[in-house]
Amino acid sequence: MNKYTKILSLLLLAILIMPAARADFALKSVQIDTANKAALRNGAAFFMTYCMACHSVRAERFSDMSKVLGLPLDEIQKNFNSTSLKVHDAIVSPMSPADAVHWFGLAPPDLSAIIKMKGANWVYTYLTSFYLDPTRATGVNNAVFHNVAMPDVLWQLQGLQAPMYKEVSRNGQQVKVLSGLKQVTSGTLSPAAFDKAMRDVVTFLYWANHPHQAEREHIGLWVMAFMALFIIVAYLLKHEYWRAVRH
């Protein structure tokens, strides 16, 4: 085995064992429908209230929501923007990076590409899977983001969750892994209402990560119609040419 095959096989091995190492806590699956304007609107409002203090979505402007939600600019400004930003400004958190580093040890990431990077299921599971962990400065940990720096900003809505563990044998050793979460205090929202709020905020993030998807699908239909028409024209043309050749 030369050096390169060795590196290659190590890489392959890493790829093969990666899902196995991550699969301890199953992701919950979430259905996203960005054509659902009510969900998108609730999600946007939720994001502005509960997330924007720390996170930006720089790829989008407040005004971009006007078209997709079918609302005039002044209503967007009134309902979604409680900062001093203008309606044509990008959605940028008022938190300064220096303050963020001071409080959390790092700046909360911009969420313009989070769904593309990690998927809607991951983000949904992440938001619903904070659990009590007294060893952490924030008092919480996260089932899919080990030792996360984000505090559980939604605990009042969701209530607190405690971890449940199971023993599994790994490489011949018994190890304790997180197997689930159980609610230990109730929140101001019912579990179903909390789940819906999380689905809505993920819907908003999905849209913000793929703002032109609806437009692309619309254009796609026209392209298909054009192709169909073109096939008919091409067929008739072929027919016409060959008639000339045969005669």
Ligand code: HEC
């Ligand atoms: C008090 C500040 C704060 C608030 C409010 C907050 N977050 Fe966070 N968030 C953070 C920090 C800090 C991190 C980085 C965690 C890390 O890297 O350990 C983070 C990480 C994340 C991540 C993972 C990013 C990645 O790259 O993996 C997602 C997704 C996220 N937050 C979504 C949200 C959503 C949605 C809301 C609103 C419901 C929200 N956050 C509210 C501080 C915050």
